[in-house]
Amino acid sequence: MPRTARNVEEVDIFKQQILDAAVKIVIREGFARLSMRKIAAALGVTATTLYNYYTNKDELYFYIRIRGFELLYGLFEKAYTAAYDSRDKIKSLIASYIEFGIQYPDYYEVMFLNRNVPKFLDCIGTPLEVVGAKEKEIALKPFAFVIEKLQQHCELDPDSAYVGALQLWIECNGVVSLYNSRLIREVHDNPQRFVDSYVDVIAQRYIPLDIK
Numbered sequence: 001m002p003r004t005a006r007n008v009e010e011v012d013i014f015k016q017q018i019l020d021a022a023v024k025i026v027i028r029e030g031f032a033r034l035s036m037r038k039i040a041a042a043l044g045v046t047a048t049t050l051y052n053y054y055t056n057k058d059e060l061y062f063y064i065r066i067r068g069f070e071l072l073y074g075l076f077e078k079a080y081t082a083a084y085d086s087r088d089k090i091k092s093l094i095a096s097y098i099e100f101g102i103q104y105p106d107y108y109e110v111m112f113l114n115r116n117v118p119k120f121l122d123c124i125g126t127p128l129e130v131v132g133a134k135e136k137e138i139a140l141k142p143f144a145f146v147i148e149k150l151q152q153h154c155e156l157d158p159d160s161a162y163v164g165a166l167q168l169w170i171e172c173n174g175v176v177s178l179y180n181s182r183l184i185r186e187v188h189d190n191p192q193r194f195v196d197s198y199v200d201v202i203a204q205r206y207i208p209l210d211i212k
Contacts, residue, residue, distance in 0.1 A: 015053050017043060019064050022057070023106045031061065031117045058118050058128055061110075062135040068107040069139045072100050076145050086153035091203035093146055094172060098195055101176030108180070111139075112173060143169070154206050164206065171202060 006014060021042040025034050034057050040047040054060045079092035101108040110117070123132035143165060150161040175198060178184040179191055188194045 011053075015063075016067070018050060018053060018060070019067055022060055023064055023110055026061075026064075026110055026114065026117075027106050031057075031114060034061075036060075055127075058123075059131055061117055062128065062131045064107070065111055065135050066138050068104065068111045069135075069142060071104060071107070072097070072111075073138075073142045073145065075100050076142055080145075080149065087203060087207040089149060090153055090206050091199060093149060094168060094202050095199045097142075097168075097172045098175050098179075098199065101172070102179055102195075105180045108176060113177070150206065168202065 018039060021039050022034060025038050025042065029038075036047045036050045036054075036057060039060075040050055054063065075096040076093055079096040080089050083089040083092040101112075118128065118132070120132040120136040123129045146165040146168060147158070147161045150156050150164045151158065154161070154164070156164060175195060179195060184191045184194060
């Protein structure tokens, strides 16, 4: 008896399962060793089934990044909206970035640390250009959000806000990398307390305690 077709909700769930399985393989074996066959084996389906949802592993990779940046942007929006004053709003963005990196370490590594993977510029003039452009657009949204809020709450001009966002990215990436590699545990007996205190230090640099 033929299998009943998945409804829209089931399709979305299954596509997410494909992405999650692919991320784990990339982290464990590297992008070069990722294959539709390995993903299918992890999910207990045939490789043919996967091609109903994604064209190939390169397209799949871009959708992994799209999913990751959507999650990050969602965390930014939620935390920013819940924060009360200017300092807390900037602090919430810093904390959310680090929280994302710690809560989703596999996605974080694929999005920010994995070197040997396709990038948008590699795809110009290829069948992947459209999905690559979509990924780049979504990937830039969290960055643009931070720039906008630095201008709004820290009274920075556009160029200074851009540089400030880059500096925040560099610092937060360092914190996430040290935390996820467990190196921070070698030098601090309470990694989470260190993260919390460092978020305060970074936030104060942009908005002093006497500014609300």
